[in-house]
Amino acid sequence: MLFDDPSPAAAKGDRLISADAINAAVWRACDTFRGVIDPTQYKDYILTFLFLKYLSDLWKDRENFYLDKYDETPDNSPRTQRALEQFERFRLPEECRYDYLYEQRNASNIGEMVDMALDHLEEANRLKLDGVFGDISFNSEKQLGPTRDRNRRVKNLIEDFKTIDLTPSHLESQDVIGDVYEFLIDRFASNAGKKAGEFYTPSSVSLLLARLMDPQPGSRISDPTCGSGSLLIKVGQQVGSRNFALYGQEINRSTFALARMNMFLHGFDDAVIRWGDTLNNPLLLENDRLMKFDIVVANPPFSLDKWGADVAATDRFARFHRGVPPKSKGDLAFISHMIETTYEGSGRVGVIVPHGVLFRGSSEGLIRRKLIEENLLEAVIGLPANLFFGTGIPTAILLFNRARTAAANTDVLFVDASQSYDDGRNQSTLKKKHIDQIVRLVATFRDEPQGTAGVVADKFAYRATLEEIRENDYNLNIPRYVDTFEEEEPIDIAATQQQIARLEGELAEAKKRMNQYLSELGF
Secondary structure: OOOOOOOOOHHOOOOEHHHHHHHHHHHHHHHHHOOOOOOHHHHHHHHHHHHHHHHHHHHHHHHHHHHHHOOOEEEEEEHHHHHHHHHOOOOHHHHHHHHHHHOOOOOOOHHHHHHHHHHHHHHOOOHHHOOOOOOOOOHHHHHOOOOOHHHHHHHHHHHHHHOOOOHHHHHHOOOOOHHHHHHHHHHHHHHHHHHHHHHOOOHHHHHHHHHHHOOOOOEEEEEEOOOOOOOHHHHHHOOOOOOOEEEEEOOHHHEEEEEEHHHHHOOOOOOEEEOOOOOOOOOOOEEEOOOOOOOEEEEEOOOOOOOOOHHHHHOOOOOOOOOOOOOOOOOOHHHHHHHHOOOOOOOEEEEEEEEEEHHOOHHHHHHHHHHHHHOOEEEEEEEEOOOOOOOOOEEEEEEEOOOOOOOOOOOEEEEEEOOOOOOOOOOOOOOOOHHHHHHHHHHHHOOOOOOOOOOEOOOEEEEEEEEHHHHOOOOOOOOOOOOOOOOOOOHHHHHHHHHHHHHHHHHHHHHOOOOOOHOOOOO
């Protein structure tokens, strides 16, 4: 819940609006931009306007609450206005409100007015929204066309949102708005393919990784490639209380803005999200050193080319002391950064990687060997192919744990969940039963530091010793450990020959009848 006070409308038994209803209405609003600009761009307009409409409806809802509480009217409400200024999460000047823009929707400079509203909204909430709307303009001729076309599109968008009621007291749940935002990001990613998929980790994968990390109250949680913030939010929601802190960094400017808005819509106003290149310019710092975290998660860009290998050897934070990954594959560079930003002796890392990270040689092989010999690697979980938007390649989750000691456990858990999926129209999905099964296996592995090595679950999970991994030359390719071979049923040659003879007889009889029919017809 964002607020403890019930709003008046909620107490009147109004029919509550579901997330599905809002999803459908907002998705219809996207028609204003379909075919005009690329989905990777119009998502910024739709999501930004959804954010503005939500703030306006929330502000109006809170204003009605205070008016009712203090028995005031809109024209005479000094106590209400004072309460709004003192107790609410944000400020909303009148010219920034949706109703004001709706009344001005026919203005010849409506695009400029929306831009001004966003500027004033940032200014009024600088600590929380500074820089969020810097790259979005509703008055851009390049993006939205000449003045006449631009005005028509902005007007249509404003009118589209008129029927979308985002008032918290009218919603089934206070989580609805955050869920709608996630829905839209999901839909934009799936419709735009790889280009948009870079900023979104599918919900089922985010949930699996969040549950595997098992964050505890008081945790500092970070995502150095946070995208729109969905994974970071999922991990925070696993804590079960508000006693945690979220941190993230994102290199893409517009995606950084989405993350800031996403945090706000989920009620995580204090989340710290930075804009910049994590590998070349980490911005989550304390006392000019890398900030440390209890949990670090990420879905970095797969096999990133030109990630900064040429300067990594002289990195001022010494993040790449185990070795410098190849310049065309930055996967282990991200992993190195993540491990170095966790608390020594207790920090944990969960990262999504392409399978090449498990077995590629050269410098990557040497880094992988050092990570294993340091007893940092806890588990390797193979995921199904076709889970991610824009790529069908199979991926894996690597879990690292800096709390592991040689005396307690040097084994590594391998899980082959490559067949644990349900087919969707565009991509596969991990269902709850699959997630539950994987989480149970990892939890049991952690609870049994002296467990017996070998098969944990037939054709699904294997507990490998450090010696076994050494014998495999530190290759983590999952089939080396999890045997998924299925023996084919033996073929009864005699029965098969009899069946073939029977079918050939039936075919000859069918041909005979066909020839009779053709003869009767004169052919």
